[in-house]
Amino acid sequence: MIIKNPTKKLGKTLALVTAMSAATFASVAQADWKGWNIHNTGYPVTVAMDSFIKDAEKVTDGRVSGRVYNGAVLGSQSDAIQMLQVGGIQFAGFNLGPMGDAVPEVNVVSLPFIFKSLDHMHRVMDGPVGDQLSDAMAKKGIISLAWYDGGARSFYNTSKPIKTPADMKGEKFRVMNNELYVGMVEALGGNATPMAYSEVYQSLKTGVVDGAENNWPSYDSSNHFEVAPYYSLTEHLILPECLCVSVKAWNGLSSSDQVAVKKAARDSSTLQRKLWAERDTESRKKVLASGVKFNEIKDKSAFQNAMKPVYAKAVKDNPSLKTFIDQIQNTQ
Structure with missing residues (x-):
């Protein structure tokens, strides 16, 4: 077979190879x-x-x-x-x-x-x-x-320590945007308010919310301890x-x-x-030194028992969670 215009054909081939090489280089480049x-x-x-x-x-x-x-x-x-x-x-x-x-x-x-x-x-x-x-x-x-x-998240608020779920009744707590957290606070008798993290400090200061929940480092770095000086060690979320x-x-x-x-x-x-x-x-030491009023909850059974309807609803909404719950609870 005779190839017509071999130079032209070679040029097209080289162009194709060059393009493929460039594409390959791009895929492995930085x-x-x-x-x-x-x-x-x-x-x-x-x-x-x-x-x-x-x-x-x-x-x-x-x-x-x-x-x-x-x-x-x-x-x-x-x-x-x-x-x-x-x-x-x-x-x-x-x-x-x-x-x-x-x-x-x-x-x-x-x-x-x-x-x-x-x-x-x-x-x-x-x-x-x-x-x-x-x-x-x-x-x-x-x-x-x-x-x-x-970390482990606990509740903090502006007016009083939380020792039992009854202390949360009627209180407005900021939560992250997840229905589970809304259900958690409501099961404890509080009113849940989903809110962006950046808005919490001012909302605590002005009374838009009465409290929030977070770990020690976030409580510290956000300066929430300045406006919500009661920290109750529920450790409800890890x-x-x-x-x-x-x-x-x-x-x-x-x-x-x-x-x-x-x-x-x-x-x-x-x-x-x-x-x-x-x-x-470090954060725990810092905020306690500032005068934060801290209380530890040694018996958390009242808080834990209040979560039964939260678990039931979560599994009803998403049955696949049941297997995960069992696996986690059986992990030593």
Whole structure:
């Protein structure tokens, strides 16, 4: 067979090869990842996320790099979840509480008193339950590479200590945007008010809400202790956080880079948990020294028993939670 215009044919072939090579190079070239974070500079999650992206750049020889945008400057957590799902951002540090709207299975960790302690939460999330929850998230466009410590959350308010559920009757408490938290406060006799975190300080100061709930470091860093000086150690929620990546960004990595990036994430989790434990102790000392009126609730059975209808409704709305509940409660 005689090829007509061989020079022209060769030129087209070379152009095609060049285009394919460029596409291949682009797929392995540096990926500039944007990371969402609600916390400010110096917070344990912030330090750990910075460590993660720096390590990821190092272990991938620069094929993955980027920066963390702190203080929710890229939007609220709800915004960030949606951006992560479509690949608008590539990684984020999320509290799993609001994640339940996007991934219903994750609501299991938002059930009050589901975890016996912080150590129990770590064992659960580092085991099969954590893997299963990450798989459920992946179906919605998000992968958890590592689990961070979000501490134990307790109630605080402006006027009095909370010793029994009766002390919450008629009180307005800010909660994160999740129906489970609304049900939790209402089951304890209070009035739940979902509200953005950034609005809580002023709302406590002006009486829009009477109280809120959070861990020691957040109670400290938000300065909520200045306007709500009664902290009652209910520890009703022990919420893990995730270092998450977009499925779209993840699938753009080679298998070897995925292994390397996941190790960087796990290393950052070890760092975050260490820094969290230190910060938790420091924040507790700081706010108590400021004059915060603290009370510990040694017998939490009245609070725990009040959660039975919350669990029943959660399982009715999402029967798949029953298996997760059993797994968590059976984890030693």
